Amino acid sequence: MIGGSIARSLRDKKVCENIIGIDACADTLAIALNEQLVDEAYASVEDCPLSPNVVIVCVPVSVISQVFAQCRDWFAECEAITDVGSTKQSVIDDLQTLMTELPANFVPAHPIAGRELSGVQAAVSGLFDHKKVILTPTLNTAPNSLMCVTQMWQEIGAQVEYMNADSHDQILAATSHLPHVLAYALVHCLANQTQTPEIFRYAAGGFSDFTRIASSDPALWRDICMANQAPLVEAIEGFETTLKQLREDIQNQEGDALQKMFEQAKIARDKFTQ
Amino acid sequence: MIGGSIARSLRDKKVCENIIGIDACADTLAIALNEQLVDEAYASVEDCPLSPNVVIVCVPVSVISQVFAQCRDWFAECEAITDVGSTKQSVIDDLQTLMTELPANFVPAHPIAGRELSGVQAAVSGLFDHKKVILTPTLNTAPNSLMCVTQMWQEIGAQVEYMNADSHDQILAATSHLPHVLAYALVHCLANQTQTPEIFRYAAGGFSDFTRIASSDPALWRDICMANQAPLVEAIEGFETTLKQLREDIQNQEGDALQKMFEQAKIARDKFTQ
Numbered sequence: 055m056i057g058g059s060i061a062r063s064l065r066d067k068k069v070c071e072n073i074i075g076i077d078a079c080a081d082t083l084a085i086a087l088n089e090q091l092v093d094e095a096y097a098s099v100e101d102c103p104l105s106p107n108v109v110i111v112c113v114p115v116s117v118i119s120q121v122f123a124q125c126r127d128w129f130a131e132c133e134a135i136t137d138v139g140s141t142k143q144s145v146i147d148d149l150q151t152l153m154t155e156l157p158a159n160f161v162p163a164h165p166i167a168g169r170e171l172s173g174v175q176a177a178v179s180g181l182f183d184h185k186k187v188i189l190t191p192t193l194n195t196a197p198n199s200l201m202c203v204t205q206m207w208q209e210i211g212a213q214v215e216y217m218n219a220d221s222h223d224q225i226l227a228a229t230s231h232l233p234h235v236l237a238y239a240l241v242h243c244l245a246n247q248t249q250t251p252e253i254f255r256y257a258a259g260g261f262s263d264f265t266r267i268a269s270s271d272p273a274l275w276r277d278i279c280m281a282n283q284a285p286l287v288e289a290i291e292g293f294e295t296t297l298k299q300l301r302e303d304i305q306n307q308e309g310d311a312l313q314k315m316f317e318q319a320k321i322a323r324d325k326f327t328q
Numbered sequence: 329m330i331g332g333s334i335a336r337s338l339r340d341k342k343v344c345e346n347i348i349g350i351d352a353c354a355d356t357l358a359i360a361l362n363e364q365l366v367d368e369a370y371a372s373v374e375d376c377p378l379s380p381n382v383v384i385v386c387v388p389v390s391v392i393s394q395v396f397a398q399c400r401d402w403f404a405e406c407e408a409i410t411d412v413g414s415t416k417q418s419v420i421d422d423l424q425t426l427m428t429e430l431p432a433n434f435v436p437a438h439p440i441a442g443r444e445l446s447g448v449q450a451a452v453s454g455l456f457d458h459k460k461v462i463l464t465p466t467l468n469t470a471p472n473s474l475m476c477v478t479q480m481w482q483e484i485g486a487q488v489e490y491m492n493a494d495s496h497d498q499i500l501a502a503t504s505h506l507p508h509v510l511a512y513a514l515v516h517c518l519a520n521q522t523q524t525p526e527i528f529r530y531a532a533g534g535f536s537d538f539t540r541i542a543s544s545d546p547a548l549w550r551d552i553c554m555a556n557q558a559p560l561v562e563a564i565e566g567f568e569t570t571l572k573q574l575r576e577d578i579q580n581q582e583g584d585a586l587q588k589m590f591e592q593a594k595i596a597r598d599k600f601t602q
Contacts, residue, residue: 242589258440
């Protein structure tokens with residue numbers, strides 16, 4: 055979905071001349087060729103006869119090290135190799151384990167854009183318009199590679215920002231990974247109650263919005279949880295403390311404390327949406 | 329918002345001849361008259377010269393007993409008195425405390441429809457189209473009063489269902505009150521971290537959807553939490569157990585358990601949206 059959306063956006067904005075798609079799945083390649091997302095398609099890196107200028111690795115973080123291993127030669131040749139993984143320190147660690155030294159052309163990246171749909175058939179042009187893309191360059195990242203990846207994202211409409219991988223992982227644990235975990239937990243919790251058919255029958259719009267992200271790809275989110283373990287566990291523990299306080303306020307009928315907490319949350323949320 | 333939306337819907341569907349609005353707030357009455365939501369407007373029940381056929385009490389559950397006390401005469405006269413409170417047992421208990429016996433014309437009701445906006449200016453016609461309205465008649469509710477309220481809701485597009493007040497309160501605790509508590513808790517939790525400005529800067533669409541309900545009226549939700557205490561606390565405790573399990577699976581890198589949980593949640597959620 056992300057890889058296809060990048061290809062479609064690059065195509066629509068005429069950013070590059072030749073787009074090569076590489077995927078182990080023949081159906082994915084057929085769709086990508088048929089929809090003109092790519093000019094050429096190969097089943098593996100070693101089948102690809104060309105050495106590309108820029109490589110964008112769009113796979114779940116759990117298999118990224120396998121793909122990096124296949125791209126080993128390109129780390130010596132390309133202008134830039136980048137990724138779209140939802141966690142950044144784990145991706146950098148994987149590459150560090152593989153290579154003796156982190157390559158100068160590697161630019162870790164994470165576009166803050168997504169859909170709950172998966173697969174190349176869910177690719178859309180313009181997915182990254184006005185969306186943030188966070189680049190987390192390593193100490194070894196070369197300025198020209200960083201500039202190359204920055205320009206690519208800007209040309210397909212994204213706003214590029216820079217931070218270190220640790221900050222990225224902490225912030226995303228709070229704003230993205232934690233909400234996903236909560237949405238999965240809520241739906242799982244309700245789906246295992248005796249009244250389940252009744253419960254879902256009477257769920258309204260608020261519930262639907264709240265749980266939309268629980269329709270996301272389970273394997274992808276398993277991997278994100280595993281890869282960003284420490285910051286995510288810390289974020290969950292912080293949430294557990296807040297929720298326990300809230301439950302106790304309800305149990306003790308502490309109306310003023312409840313209202314104060316809800317008001318602070320509403321102010322913060324309204325400010326965020328402005 | 330709910331009262332105004334009922335008035336506007338009744339008007340648009342030509343369900344009744346004369347709509348009387350009663351509100352302590354002069355601005356609300358002025359808007360309601362100006363927008364022709366009501367034909368007549370009074371500042372209090374005792375100012376109202378007519379005895380209405382049907383009375384719809386649209387106030388937060390925390391002040392409903394005060395309004396019931398003002399309507400005491402109408403409980404002896406009207407065809408039906410109904411409400412729109414988000415909790416039902418507390419409303420019935422309040423009326424029971426006030427009257428020696430529950431009146432035959434009282435029909436407890438809860439439309440499962442809402443907006444995160446409040447006030448008469450947020451009233452919209454058609455808010456209840458294809459939405460469920462749960463009626464929780466008491467043992468004393470007269471069939472003609474139940475039929476009257478049922479027909480009113482059906483004529484403005486709603487689907488009427490019946491259940492007892494306890495079941496209603498348990499189901500709504502799970503599908504509505506718990507998600508609101510979680511959304512408030514998440515935003516409150518993030519808003520109190522040292523990195524807060526950063527955190528909200530990088531929040532994406534999933535976060536926005538997930539926390540939309542944290543923009544709801546704090547006083548209203550304080551009251552709902554207080555009124556539906558026991559079922560809500562039980563729902564929160566169930567969620568805490570699920571979340572603790574999930575956190576431990578992440579801590580222990582139990583990838584299979586995580587994936588299984590996420591898959592079950594996705595299946596349940598996808599089924600719900602079908």
